């Protein structure tokens with residue numbers, strides 16, 4: 001579920017030529033640095049998606065009865081990191097606004113994991129994202145974007161404040177810095193691997 | 206889910222159920238003939254599903270019947286295997302529209318689309334290791 005395998009190649013050429021695409025989400029509150037992080041580690045391209053508002057009927061929608069068919073345009077951050085030919089990471093910055101929650105379900109399908117960006121000055125902004133990934137058992141790391149001027153907290157403080165499950169990594173980062181962003185992704189992939197192994201052992205034992 | 210959105214009013218000649226005010230609301234789907242869901246095969250393409258051109262595509266005669274958007278998607282796939290998300294970005298079309306157009310191309314045999322791997326099969330450790338090393342080396 002965590003990846004798409006292209007069956008079109010590789011059938012005769014062996015497994016190594018099979019194209020793999022891994023999906024990672026970048027979530028967090030409004031203005032926390034999602035676009036900045038995706039841009040720092042990857043080329044960034046605008047990605048538009050039109051969604052039927054009526055399809056998202058479960059949304060709290062101020063417009064009242066939605067009896068016309070309307071679509072809304074949502075911009076998502078989108079980036080790609082090519083590991084090697086045939087193996088790529090795709091990053092999707094999820095829209096921060098509540099009314100686009102329905103997009104998360106689509107984005108999180110088959111995701112390897114997620115980065116939840118947090119700002120210690122408004123930690124509560126990332127609660128919804130943390131809840132979301134915890135409930136769906138999608139591996140995630142919390143990346144604390146260290147804005148200048150914000151008091152610095154230790155990872156353990158943040159972990160406690162967010163009441164994270166034991167083991168959920170908390171990483172301090174600077175979303176503008178490529179190496180820092182890469183480190184966040186590395187921690188996530190490592191953690192996703194550990195979670196997966198643990199689950200396999202669970203089903204065996 | 207509203208199934209009525211597929212193949213509804215606009216395809217019926219003379220049924221102008223929408224007026225000028227509705228224009229911008231439905232416009233993105235004009236090039237799909239008003240369809241908002243992929244055709245009968247009803248595939249839901251994941252954003253990272255990879256699209257490749259079919260090895261044995263229909264001939265030039267059939268290709269010449271394709272609309273400009275279908276053709277531009279096909280050209281992008283020919284250049285390189287692409288994810289649905291990238292096709293959307295490169296063709297500057299909304300993902301919803303790209304999905305419908307790809308459904309057409311799939312049904313008429315121009316392209317093939319990778320299928321999601323069953324949930325139980327996450328990438329094996331070797332691949333995750335490769336990703337980690339690859340990130341470090343960037």
Ligand SMILES: Nc1nc2c(ncn2[C@@H]2O[C@H](COP(=O)(O)OP(=O)(O)OP(=O)(O)O)[C@@H](O)[C@H]2O)c(=O)[nH]1
Pocket residue numbers: 029030031032033034035036037095096145146147148173174175176
């Ligand atoms: N000082 C500092 N500024 C940052 C950092 N990360 C992001 N910013 C700035 O904070 C602002 C918001 O960052 P974005 O990346 O646009 O945040 P976002 O999460 O994409 O915002 P929305 O998409 O609107 O929810 C921008 O002006 C960034 O330049 C950081 O680590 N340090």
Ligand SMILES: [Mg+2]
Pocket residue numbers: 034035036077093
């Ligand atoms: Mg943004």
